[in-house]
Amino acid sequence: MFFIKDTLLFSCKLLTVLMTFLTVLISVEEVEANNLLEMSLEDLLNVQVTTVSKVPHSLLTSAAAIYVIDQDDIQRSGASSIPELLKMVPGMSVAQLDANRWAISGRGFNGQFANKLLVMIDGRSVYTPIFSGVYWETLDLVLAEIERIEVIRGPGAALWGANAVNGVINIITRTAKQTLGTEASAWGGTEERAGFSLMQSAMISSDDFVRLSVKSYARDESQLNGSGAEDDMRMAKVGFRWDHTALQWSGKTTGSFYQNRAGSHFDRTSFTGDYHSYYNDDSETFGGHLLTNWDRALSSQSHLSLQFYYDYSYRDEVFYESETQILDAEAQYRYSFTSGQLLTLGLNFRAYFDDLTAIENTSMTPAEREYGFYGFYLQDEIPLTDHLTLIVGSKIENNDMTDWEIQPNIRLAWFPLSNLTVWGAISKAVRTPSRMDADGQILIKVYPPGDVSNPTTLPGFYYFTGSDSFDSEELIAYEVGLRHLINDNIITDFTLFYNDYDNLRTGPGPDAEPVFVDGIPTYVKLTGEAVNTLRGHSYGFEAVVEWQVNDDWKLMGSYSFMKMDFDFDSELEEFLNSLYSRHQGSLQSHYNVTDNVQFDSWLTYTGKVSIQDQPEIWDLNLRLGWQVNSQWQLELIGQNLFHDSQRQLTSEVISMVSTEIERGFFMRANCRF
Amino acid sequence: MELPSIYQLLLVLCLFFLPISAEAGKNYDENQLKAAISYKVAKFVTWPEDAFNADGAPFVICVFAEDDVVEGFDSLEGQTIEGRTIQLTTPQSGQACQEGHLFYFSERHIKMFDQILPEFKDRPVLTISDMKNFSSQEGMITLINRGNKTRLIINLSSAFQARLKISSKLNVLATKVIRDK
Numbered sequence: 001m002f003f004i005k006d007t008l009l010f011s012c013k014l015l016t017v018l019m020t021f022l023t024v025l026i027s028v029e030e031v032e033a034n035n036l037l038e039m040s041l042e043d044l045l046n047v048q049v050t051t052v053s054k055v056p057h058s059l060l061t062s063a064a065a066i067y068v069i070d071q072d073d074i075q076r077s078g079a080s081s082i083p084e085l086l087k088m089v090p091g092m093s094v095a096q097l098d099a100n101r102w103a104i105s106g107r108g109f110n111g112q113f114a115n116k117l118l119v120m121i122d123g124r125s126v127y128t129p130i131f132s133g134v135y136w137e138t139l140d141l142v143l144a145e146i147e148r149i150e151v152i153r154g155p156g157a158a159l160w161g162a163n164a165v166n167g168v169i170n171i172i173t174r175t176a177k178q179t180l181g182t183e184a185s186a187w188g189g190t191e192e193r194a195g196f197s198l199m200q201s202a203m204i205s206s207d208d209f210v211r212l213s214v215k216s217y218a219r220d221e222s223q224l225n226g227s228g229a230e231d232d233m234r235m236a237k238v239g240f241r242w243d244h245t246a247l248q249w250s251g252k253t254t255g256s257f258y259q260n261r262a263g264s265h266f267d268r269t270s271f272t273g274d275y276h277s278y279y280n281d282d283s284e285t286f287g288g289h290l291l292t293n294w295d296r297a298l299s300s301q302s303h304l305s306l307q308f309y310y311d312y313s314y315r316d317e318v319f320y321e322s323e324t325q326i327l328d329a330e331a332q333y334r335y336s337f338t339s340g341q342l343l344t345l346g347l348n349f350r351a352y353f354d355d356l357t358a359i360e361n362t363s364m365t366p367a368e369r370e371y372g373f374y375g376f377y378l379q380d381e382i383p384l385t386d387h388l389t390l391i392v393g394s395k396i397e398n399n400d401m402t403d404w405e406i407q408p409n410i411r412l413a414w415f416p417l418s419n420l421t422v423w424g425a426i427s428k429a430v431r432t433p434s435r436m437d438a439d440g441q442i443l444i445k446v447y448p449p450g451d452v453s454n455p456t457t458l459p460g461f462y463y464f465t466g467s468d469s470f471d472s473e474e475l476i477a478y479e480v481g482l483r484h485l486i487n488d489n490i491i492t493d494f495t496l497f498y499n500d501y502d503n504l505r506t507g508p509g510p511d512a513e514p515v516f517v518d519g520i521p522t523y524v525k526l527t528g529e530a531v532n533t534l535r536g537h538s539y540g541f542e543a544v545v546e547w548q549v550n551d552d553w554k555l556m557g558s559y560s561f562m563k564m565d566f567d568f569d570s571e572l573e574e575f576l577n578s579l580y581s582r583h584q585g586s587l588q589s590h591y592n593v594t595d596n597v598q599f600d601s602w603l604t605y606t607g608k609v610s611i612q613d614q615p616e617i618w619d620l621n622l623r624l625g626w627q628v629n630s631q632w633q634l635e636l637i638g639q640n641l642f643h644d645s646q647r648q649l650t651s652e653v654i655s656m657v658s659t660e661i662e663r664g665f666f667m668r669a670n671c672r673f
Numbered sequence: 674m675e676l677p678s679i680y681q682l683l684l685v686l687c688l689f690f691l692p693i694s695a696e697a698g699k700n701y702d703e704n705q706l707k708a709a710i711s712y713k714v715a716k717f718v719t720w721p722e723d724a725f726n727a728d729g730a731p732f733v734i735c736v737f738a739e740d741d742v743v744e745g746f747d748s749l750e751g752q753t754i755e756g757r758t759i760q761l762t763t764p765q766s767g768q769a770c771q772e773g774h775l776f777y778f779s780e781r782h783i784k785m786f787d788q789i790l791p792e793f794k795d796r797p798v799l800t801i802s803d804m805k806n807f808s809s810q811e812g813m814i815t816l817i818n819r820g821n822k823t824r825l826i827i828n829l830s831s832a833f834q835a836r837l838k839i840s841s842k843l844n845v846l847a848t849k850v851i852r853d854k
Binding site: 039045046047177180181627629672 | 706787
């Protein structure tokens with residue numbers, strides 16, 4: 001554990017440096033905020049409005065590595081979907097596999113089936129229990145509906161439960177009251193072929209507001225070996241939201257329905273020739289949800305909230321035809337003591353009902369299963385002094401796969417100044433087995449005869465196979481961070497993390513078994529059964545600087561570094577667990593050319609992914625925005641401008657062929673009335 | 674690109690950024706600031722006598738905005754303009770604000786302005802908004818956020834049409850003054 005020693009040593013050094021500056025800072029006496037009404041107009045016009053700090057106060061002081069993407073960031077990024085936006089968050093690996101599929105993860109362990117990230121929309125988990133990951137192509141919203149996206153790197157398990165291992169993404173939509181009126185957008189271009197979105201909100205009584213939203217679009221195919229990859233996609237989505245505010249109960253009710261058809265290039269593999277057999281197939285998905293959440297103040301100090309949701313999804317693709325239903329209920333009670341202490345208690349329950357028919361290169365037994373979990377959590381936020389807050393909490397959960405899981409955390413936030421937060425956290429999180437881990441089987445790789453991993457004269461087909469005895473993966477994370485609103489123009493955020501993983505999934509020493517087809521030995525089936533024998537650690541840091549350079553120019557930069565230190569037993573084990581880039585960066589510039597014209601640029605850097613010879617990628621997005629009048633806005637957007645077409649990452653599963661993502665241009669017209 | 678050590682880099686970053694921090698920022702509520710500026714701007718404006726029904730009639734401010742903006746204006750409660758006590762209302766339509774002397778529109782409620790403009794065009798009502806194109810839409814005072822300070826754009830011709838007199842002292846403080854259409 002030399003690393004811990006080094007970390008401690010370094011932390012001491014860092015603290016010394018920090019203390020020196022803080023002493024200087026604290027001596028600058030803080031002036032009481034003058035009453036604005038007593039100031040002259042001239043003085044008022046010189047008061048700096050803290051626009052650079054887009055984070056609400058509670059987030060500025062939070063003891064976690066949090067990054068917030070707000071509505072302004074969304075609009076000025078020129079992004080047309082949620083995954084693209086996540087590229088601005090340090091520590092997030094975001095790679096587009098083909099025109100419609102994404103590999104997204106936080107702090108390493110990326111892949112098409114990345115499984116350590118929890119994603120929620122308005123409190124509803126949108127990850128699938130089939131592989132503990134997210135089908136990003138079905139996760140879509142009218143972008144103007146989004147209030148903000150909070151991305152928390154590191155474990156959030158003490159509050160959100162299992163699978164919030166390496167990060168939590170909370171997508172929070174605006175209330176119907178915030179979006180009163182009509183907002184419409186239409187776009188068209190080379191990759192974002194054509195699309196429109198419409199959002200209509202209305203007041204139905206002084207306490208009730210509703211919104212309807214519709215979005216539909218078509219995305220062009222990407223490139224594969226110089227020709228079209230036939231992976232174009234069509235998506236349609238409708239949604240509604242009803243907000244009710246009253247003295248006693250206030251609440252929101254949301255619902256959605258979506259349908260998606262997307263092409264993809266697959267490799268069904270072959271026992272002969274070069275062992276590949278490529279073909280193209282459409283996957284079809286549809287689904288919907290209904291959620292209701294109600295909040296009531298029981299007294300001036302206590303609050304009760306209740307939430308229920310139902311989620312249905314159907315997916316027909318090359319691996320499986322699947323139907324998943326989720327039923328979830330949660331109750332939360334908050335009590336704020338006069339001392340400032342805040343106690344949160346929660347109870348939750350979730351049931352999954354799925355039906356999976358294995359199609360190509362997979363199997364699943366049993367095909368139908370009902371499973372779920374129930375649990376409770378407790379979090380206590382204790383202000384120790386005016387400048388020090390302690391947060392302790394734990395989630396205790398019982399699930400059908402691994403029984404009881406306890407996921408505690410302890411966080412300490414120190415506010416030496418009103419604009420400075422120094423925090424530290426130690427937390428435990430687990431990833432409970434997915435259906436794949438327990439009951440599934442999937443072809444991962446084909447080894448030609450004579451390969452180091454296959455000394456036989458037949459091709460070796462490596463299948464990863466689930467196991468009933470597969471246990472939860474565990475993480476203990478150590479984090480320290482610093483968030484500083486340096487002045488009204490600059491905010492910085494640094495986080496240092498050390499993740500200690502144990503019981504990670506792997507499928508070592510495959511059982512080899514020759515398979516006969518028509519009496520002829522045709523291939524060797526290599527089966528690696530899921531076990532929890534992989535352990536190791538990763539560490540790194542993430543930095544964010546936002547700088548309002550002058551009245552019309554804002555720069556936002558982020559950089560992250562990470563390294564994994566694992567003793568892998570095999571090449572395949574390393575391949576499956578090492579999809580990450582050591583260095584990643586993003587630099588955004590928002591420039592107001594005139595009052596009505598905006599010019600925004602966004603440079604991203606993703607370091608090489610050594611394990612699969614994926615070279616580093618520099619890329620650039622540009623956006624020109626013109627506010628024609630109070631109602632109309634026109635945008636011209638260029639995406640992935642540095643490459644004609646470029647592969648961003650190769651899927652960890654042989655059946656899924658990754659393609660080259662092309663440069664794209666599109667025009668978008670937005671109208672509000 | 675291999676870094677010498679992540680810690681060294683972090684240290685350099687800290688050293689680089691922390692010294693700039695001597696100027697700690699005061700946290701003003703953005704909406705209270707907008708309210709205060711609107712209030713101060715109104716002090717530079719003279720309303721025609723017939724704008725008020727009676728001698729003791731209040732100065733009515735209609736705020737067309739989200740709740741948090743309205744809360745910012747609550748800080749004006751009890752203050753006076755033109756020697757009259759401020760009365761705040763948050764109407765849902767122009768009809769509900771017939772007695773208004775100052776209308777404030779947030780960016781998200783700008784459609785209200787478009788709706789009621791024809792009716793109030795020649796009435797002595799000072800219109801203020803933080804919507805970017807407000808002045809070119811015949812709005813009188815635009816509060817624009819340039820970087821992180823508030824700037825004023827004044828549309829004198831709209832104010833003139835509404836028989837409001839804007840003091841030249843206010844024009845001096847404005848970034849831009851629109852005199853003719």
